[in-house]
Amino acid sequence: MKLAINGFGRIGRTILRQVLALPQESNIELVLINDIAPLETCAYLFKYDSTFGPYPGTVAQGDAGLTVDGRTVPMTHSADLTRVDLSGVDVLLDCTGIARSTDVARRGLSAGAGKVLISGPSPAAEVTVVLGANDDQLGSARIVSNASCTTNGLAPLIKVLDDIGGVALGHMTTIHCYTNSQPMVDAPRGDLARSRAGALSMVPTTSSATHLIDVVLPHLAGRISGAAVRVPTASVSAIDLVVTLEQSMSTDAFDDKFRRAIDASSVLGRTDLPLVSSDLRARPESLVIAWPETRMVGENQVRVFGWYDNEWGFSARMLDVARLMATD
Template structure:
């Protein structure tokens, strides 16, 4: 399966790193995927530099070289292009475009890879233009031959499999979710005007209450739970790893021990830890969500509190590759 990355930002580079790291270990996770090229408006020298030296994940441990418009990672050659309009490229030899620019909200940009000749497109974020929004562990059974697919958001990837798991076992009457989310490139480094007054403030200096698309996307991904979860966010001054903090009302009562035992056996994209970890400890974990079992609480009235970590870049990029493998 030949995959082309459009947009070499945080997710595009993380996808390539995850895939290339797996190749270094023998290619066990995604043996059917071959990443063949990258399109980004940045200079090739900048693309190579930002791949090799990453402030969050550290320097690349292998070899990185640039040869006449080709990025060479540990001997694997990827063609580089700088085309602002992806549709102008010839991608007729490409099975899937990973649309990682963050700009494919409308159908015109979402379909650019198809107009370039690729067979299908996978968008690294929410998009109303997508034919289907998929979250692994929640609704991948509905994935078939849709041409344009959205991989939802990092928070939705953490939330939706967990809510499906909870609802399948105990029933879910309702609840509230707060994502404690690291700052992202959408926030300013110094105070600057923005549509959202709180989001206009310097990202690394304050905790910033804001909105999240995860609630709306959860309703879309798991329509049987529509309207049952209120979702909000607080952006915090850390560079990576986020969390979901949930207060839930279940149909059937459950003890802390019962809940934790069930989570230990969840498997798949839901991981667990029994350790008193902090966010830095979860960096580069590949699961969609890692449940912090010491944080589980059940109040006398039956209100359940559960808490999970997620690396919003690395975990999500692993899911991009997992979903791409399903789209072959």
């Protein structure tokens, strides 16, 4: 499978780290990176990462592109992707965050890529796919959204709970680390609360996962509400979900069914240890259930708490979904 990355930001660079760590038999070849930043800047930010630490191998730059551990990935620096030759690319990973219109989303196809996977919500996508929740809806779509990091953690969890006992109603709060959408010092933003310094306060705000759950699991549309609190940490977020089940059951019965479902999942994990957020950095799961924090209230209400590395786990799902798209 031949991949290209458009946009070498937080997700693009994390995907490259994961591709480089794959065994040779994985049959994934990264053939091109496009980013408007100078090559020197791209190489520096890949080598020295404040969240995941310095890349342990060698990183160099040359006329051909970015060379990591002796392996060169060609780089282009075009703001207009249609000027880049993507012939032979099976899936373009669009990690720019701007592929929200059909015109922008289709640029990868116009450049020659077979399909485009967008690293975020996009109304221009033919389908929004979350692995472990609705990946059976992928079909032969050529422009696909990988939803959001929070949706990738929430949707598989809700699907499991719905399979166990039917979800009647629920509310999710994501305790989310700050991102580039927030200023480091107070500065005007459309959302007044998000105009405040992201590293100094807990900031209540909205979550795109609230809408995306209705898209990914339409039979539950209108049953799950949600909100976010942005907190002053740089890595690893959490989901705190309370749902009311349609089916009554004992705590022991629920625990047994829930544990079995998590262990059978390809994207959910669990821990019995009293971990904190920094312990979950660079975990590849979409969500790691904190078992000590999960409990039933009565016979119908369940509180579930889980951790997710909103960059590393999401990047891992980008590669997983790209594999599915390439084999269709």
